[in-house]
Amino acid sequence: MSAHLDRLLFAQGGMCFFCRNPLPKADASVEHLVASSNGGANADDNCVACCRALNQLLGSKSIKEKLQIVLNQRGNFKCPAHLATPPKPPAPGLADTGNSPSVSAPKPAAAKVPSATQERLELVLADLKKRGASRPRKTSTLTSTIKALIKQHRQENLSDADLNGLIGELQRQGKVTISEGKVTYKVG
Ligand SMILES: [Zn+2]
Known part of the structure; x- marks a missing residue:
């Protein structure tokens, strides 16, 4: 599962699929678009990496309900975790150059x-x-x-x-x- 999450995060450029905030692996989880309990496959085309809090919110809702939740936020989608607390400040030095590796966020290998x-x-x-x-x-x-x-x-x-x-x-x-x-x- 962890390699699965790594792969999804890499493909998404290290961002949450829904809110597109930088997503450290520790805060990420694999969301099955069609929930496993509804027969959804564990394959990449049914899975995205997203903020853990959102994954919990979506749970095993139907794909229709999930789309409704996303569309309700359209234009400025915020995952629950980002609604509850202000976004974490950037790691020291990150704001200056954007070039130093962040402490927590996994970076794709080609990020230099x-x-x-x-x-x-x-x-x-x-x-x-x-x-x-x-x-x-x-x-x-x-x-x-x-x-x-x-x-x-x-x-x-x-x-x-x-x-x-x-x-x-x-x-x-x-x-x-x-x-x-x-x-x-x-x-x-
Ligand atoms: Zn998110």
């Missing part, structure tokens, strides 16, 4: 950030902080904002792959959450 990406990330994060409430709310605006910013400060034309990598890294670090084309931020 190349320095050019790191510099772009810092640029983007500094800009997002500065923007405060006027941060882009749509994915399309976020991508064009990042492109323009990198061009302006680094004279680089970001490829789509680089851009996606950058946004992926922001999500992996929990700075940016994208749900249905809407963007929310935790950049401090």
Whole structure:
């Protein structure tokens, strides 16, 4: 089961399937979308890794009820654990560079950030902080904002792959959450 959880977490980029918060293995559990008690398989295509508290809430509800719960939170899905307590502050040093390994969160093996990406990330994060409430709310605006910013400060034309990598890294670090084309931020 533990290897199963590892595999699911890796495939999900270390994030909860539902709320997309960074998910340390200690807080994670395997959720069977169709519950085992309802005949759900133990195979990967019926399983996701999610916050333990949510898994307990979903229990052996029918897939319809589970979807209802998720849809009720649509746009800004919060797992119960994240509703009850404020998110844990980032590990010391993590907020500075985003490059030091977090104490608790398991990282995929390929998580090392190349320095050019790191510099772009810092640029983007500094800009997002500065923007405060006027941060882009749509994915399309976020991508064009990042492109323009990198061009302006680094004279680089970001490829789509680089851009996606950058946004992926922001999500992996929990700075940016994208749900249905809407963007929310935790950049401090
Ligand atoms: Zn969650």
